[in-house]
Amino acid sequence: MTTTTAGAAPHLGVGAPRRGLASRIADRLGGGVIQVAMVVLGVFWLVPTLGLLVVSLRSVQVNNAEGWWTVFTKPAELTLENYKNLLATGFTASFWNTVLITVPTTILVIGIAAMAAYAFAWMDFPGRDTAFLVVVGLLIVPIQIALIPVAAFYGGIGIFGTIPGVVLFHVAFGLPFAIFLLRNFFVGIPASLLEAARMDGASEWKIFASVVFPLGKPAIASLGIFQFLWVWNDMLVALVFADTGSQPMTKALQSQMRQFGSNIDILSSGAFLSLLIPLVLFFGFQRYFVQGMMAGSVK
Structure with missing residues (x-):
């Protein structure tokens, strides 16, 4: 005959699942870091669009000689002539x-x-x-x-x-x-x-x-x-x-x-x-x- 200690619930072998390392890291970092990562991804997604805009605002000679990213140091090259x-x-x-x-x-x-x-x-x-x-x-x-x-x-x-x-x-x-x-x-x-x-x-x-x-x-x-x-x-x-x-x-x-x-x-x-x-x-x-x-x- 099996007895249990008064006031103690029998052990059913059921408990909260063990959490993995990735889950614990995500909780530590919080939602703020994830939001920043999403913003960074969004910025990278918009880079080709920004490059197309810059190319459309510069002359053929400038586009053939330089990359579009040089516009940040030479904003005077922008024009609506195109x-x-x-x-x-x-x-x-x-x-x-x-x-x-x-x-x-x-x-x-x-x-x-x-x-x-x-x-x-x-x-x-x-x-x-x-x-x-x-x-x-x-x-x-x-x-x-x-x-x-x-x-x-x-x-x-x-x-x-x-x-x-x-x-x-x-x-x-x-x-x-x-x-x-x-x-x-x-x-x-x-x-x-x-x-x-x-x-x-x-x-x-x-x-x-x-x-x-x-x-x-x-x-x-x-x-x-x-x-x-x-x-x-x-x-x-x-x-x-x-x-x-x-x-x-x-x-x-x-x-x-x-x-x-x-x-x-x-x-x-x-x-x-x-x-x-x-x-x-x-x-x-x-x-x-x-x-x-x-x-x-x-x-």
């Missing part, structure tokens, strides 16, 4: 072509995908699951296999080489991912909210516009950032479907690469302008982007 020369080459037209392609594409993809995602998430209709599986299957279709057939189709209907043709192509290939993303977000909306709206007599359109769409702003903002960046930085579709009058900045910069040694001033200033808008967009909507990425992590 940007004046860039605007004189007709780059402004390419900039506006990029805007006319990217903005309508982003708006159309968000609008169509949001309505389709709501239908897949909360409306019951014949073939709904099959149709959604088809949409998911379209995610793996490479864009390259559609270039020649779509080009032939565009030539037949007379929109090859136009901005609407480029926009339609981007919309078609942007919708599968957009519908998939928003549908998975909309499914997480409490069904009680939608049922309450239906009991109040709201139509499906009213429910979508006043309940689902406002609650889906984080996911919609994340999708908008993704779609904007994809189209803004695209060159493959522009090379195939845009002509000289409708070419975006990516194609205009690519055409300058043939003379890289003599026009680095045009390339650097044009590249920085094409980079500036996405950076402003990302940092301006960073809060919504993070919310969209974290939306499904906590229930």
Whole structure:
């Protein structure tokens, strides 16, 4: 017969796990050091952008003779002459072509995908699951296999080489991912909210516009950032479907690469302008982007 000392709990062999050396070091250092390390990493990430900015603000002769980091000792070398020369080459037209392609594409993809995602998430209709599986299957279709057939189709209907043709192509290939993303977000909306709206007599359109769409702003903002960046930085579709009058900045910069040694001033200033808008967009909507990425992590 086994006895135990009064007032002493039997040993169960269970205790706090032993902590490793890395864990103890992390506790000693605290969060402050980690934050400093993240700031240092962020600065290193921005170094190429800073270098591109400096190169775009110096003459070709100076860039060929010195590294961009020498600007800290010779700030008088900075000039806006490169940007004046860039605007004189007709780059402004390419900039506006990029805007006319990217903005309508982003708006159309968000609008169509949001309505389709709501239908897949909360409306019951014949073939709904099959149709959604088809949409998911379209995610793996490479864009390259559609270039020649779509080009032939565009030539037949007379929109090859136009901005609407480029926009339609981007919309078609942007919708599968957009519908998939928003549908998975909309499914997480409490069904009680939608049922309450239906009991109040709201139509499906009213429910979508006043309940689902406002609650889906984080996911919609994340999708908008993704779609904007994809189209803004695209060159493959522009090379195939845009002509000289409708070419975006990516194609205009690519055409300058043939003379890289003599026009680095045009390339650097044009590249920085094409980079500036996405950076402003990302940092301006960073809060919504993070919310969209974290939306499904906590229930």
